[in-house]
Amino acid sequence: MQIESISIKNFRVFQDVVIKNIPSMAVFVGANGSGKSTLFDVFGFLRDSLVHNVKSALIxxxxxxxxxxxxxxxxxxxxxxxxxxxxxPLAVYSLAIGLHEGLPAVVKEQLKYRRGQRGQPWKFLDFKLGEGQAVINESEYGKPAAEMKREPQKLESNDIL
Known part of the structure; x- marks a missing residue:
């Protein structure tokens, strides 16, 4: 997997940061307190949220x-x-975490792939507050005349990815 860009908003020191054109091997340098460790913690936070849940990663x-x-x-x-x-194909994973009724929650989570240069993206995941749809025939992606089959799903909690 090759990460091409990452956008981070409201995560610690990163109020609105976009890093584009990330090469397969990158070195991040900067003064103390400039956000190097926070950048790597973004990936740790995403991992912890996926393995456990958002609430646990935040705690x-x-x-x-x-x-x-x-x-x-x-x-x-x-x-x-x-x-x-x-x-x-270019894939885009987006995640927004906020407070819902005073508790941390996944406000929005999407995973989409672009179909060719001009086609509409396939939304493999599209969830808001623990409810949404997921594609169940992802192996068909990219095949001619493939149709998405989505299934509505409700998660046990709105802080689960």
Missing amino acids: NRGGFNEVVSRGSTGPISFEVKFREGSDG
Whole structure:
């Protein structure tokens, strides 16, 4: 997998950061306190959220109010653009985390692939607050005349990815 860009909003020191054209090997340098460790913690946070849940990932980092950028009003959000292989289709994973009824929740989660240069993206996942749809025939993606088959799903909790 090759990450091409990442957008981070309201995660600690990153109020609105976009890193584009990320090479397969990258070195991040900067002064102390400039966000190098926070950048790597973005990936740790996403891993912890996926393996456990968003609430647990936030608690391990001091809670929502310690993770969200100071003075921000919007949700914590991430958008990762990547490809499977060098010539694979562009995939976009987006995640927004906010407070719902005072508790951390996945406000929005999407995974979509672009179908060719001009086609509409396939939304493999499309969830809001623990409810949404997921494609159940993802192996058909890219085949001629393939039709998406979506299935409505409701998660046990709105803090699960």
